[in-house]
Amino acid sequence: MIHTQQLTRTFESGKETVEAVRGIDLDVAEGELVAFLGPNGAGKSTTLRMLTSLLPPTSGTATVAGIDVTADPAGVRSRIGYIGQKDGAGHNYRVWDELLMQGRFYGLDKQRATERADELLGTLDLEGMKMRKVSTLSGGQKRRLDIALGLIHEPALLFLDEPSTGMDPQNRANLWDHILRLREEFGTTIVLTTHYLEEADTMAERVVVIDHGRIIADDTAEALKAEQAGDRITVTVSADDLPTTREVVGQAGTEVEEVPADGCAAISFRVDAGPVALPRVLHALGDKGVAVNAATLKQPTLDDVFLNLTGRSLREGAEA
Numbered sequence: 001m002i003h004t005q006q007l008t009r010t011f012e013s014g015k016e017t018v019e020a021v022r023g024i025d026l027d028v029a030e031g032e033l034v035a036f037l038g039p040n041g042a043g044k045s046t047t048l049r050m051l052t053s054l055l056p057p058t059s060g061t062a063t064v065a066g067i068d069v070t071a072d073p074a075g076v077r078s079r080i081g082y083i084g085q086k087d088g089a090g091h092n093y094r095v096w097d098e099l100l101m102q103g104r105f106y107g108l109d110k111q112r113a114t115e116r117a118d119e120l121l122g123t124l125d126l127e128g129m130k131m132r133k134v135s136t137l138s139g140g141q142k143r144r145l146d147i148a149l150g151l152i153h154e155p156a157l158l159f160l161d162e163p164s165t166g167m168d169p170q171n172r173a174n175l176w177d178h179i180l181r182l183r184e185e186f187g188t189t190i191v192l193t194t195h196y197l198e199e200a201d202t203m204a205e206r207v208v209v210i211d212h213g214r215i216i217a218d219d220t221a222e223a224l225k226a227e228q229a230g231d232r233i234t235v236t237v238s239a240d241d242l243p244t245t246r247e248v249v250g251q252a253g254t255e256v257e258e259v260p261a262d263g264c265a266a267i268s269f270r271v272d273a274g275p276v277a278l279p280r281v282l283h284a285l286g287d288k289g290v291a292v293n294a295a296t297l298k299q300p301t302l303d304d305v306f307l308n309l310t311g312r313s314l315r316e317g318a319e320a
């Protein structure tokens, strides 16, 4: 569905050259749900804008839905839906009129535009809003209308730039229900950007981590966490039990770290499958007569993955 080779975009800003996207190679298959995750300024939106033909690449190539973005930008646009960061609906129009206008803009005849508008009002739970002016909708309703507008011409590929930014958790969950339903019902390929870690983690099946204009990791959230960070067990034992604990832990895991405290020490170590390893380690320690004062298991987040890859926290970047 998407194929890019060394996709690059630079901006001239005064005397400075900003390398926003530096050679991205990406393949997205039909039906995938892919999240671009990265801190502010990483190049996510610029990449999306090139893929949607809104911005010409400085160099490199991109084929989207079988069409070269540089050779035929209008062809790309007719085959995709794009929902940008700012809402695109005209605030003085009624929801229904907005949908019909968008349908006609994409070349649907009146009957088809009406059918699609009706379908989408249903799919996106906006039936009650049909005759309301856009300006009177809540933030979550407006965002759902944006999505309906992006889908009116039944694109097989949908791009969403930070679809849930600024939404409260309930609206965000609701929006995700709708996005996931689109996939299930229509097999829509979805590419979105986010800097919400939890969102990328739980919703997208594939996470493309972007930093400084480059893809630095690309896999399922599960695989990224297992490869890049791993589960960590920490056991606290008395100083007397330290030598035996070191021995057991050395056999059970890797990357062992020791933090001494008053008369005791916390030993933490990395394991592959924490929930399985933890009881085994506790058993092994018990068998050797070690009294464990406390034990914790920490499973990694995508922030740990980002930290491991870059030495920086994505959370800090996102809040900057």
Ligand SMILES: Nc1ncnc2c1ncn2[C@@H]1O[C@H](COP(=O)(O)OP(=O)(O)OP(=O)(O)O)[C@@H](O)[C@H]1O
Pocket: 011, 012, 013, 018, 019, 020, 038, 039, 040, 041, 042, 043, 044, 045, 046, 047, 195
């Ligand atoms: N029109 C422009 N002129 C100059 N620099 C630009 C322009 N558009 C983007 N940039 C720069 O390109 C870099 C990448 O920006 P981009 O908007 O793609 O990042 P992003 O990952 O989408 O960030 P955010 O999460 O904040 O939306 C940033 O350094 C940004 O300042």
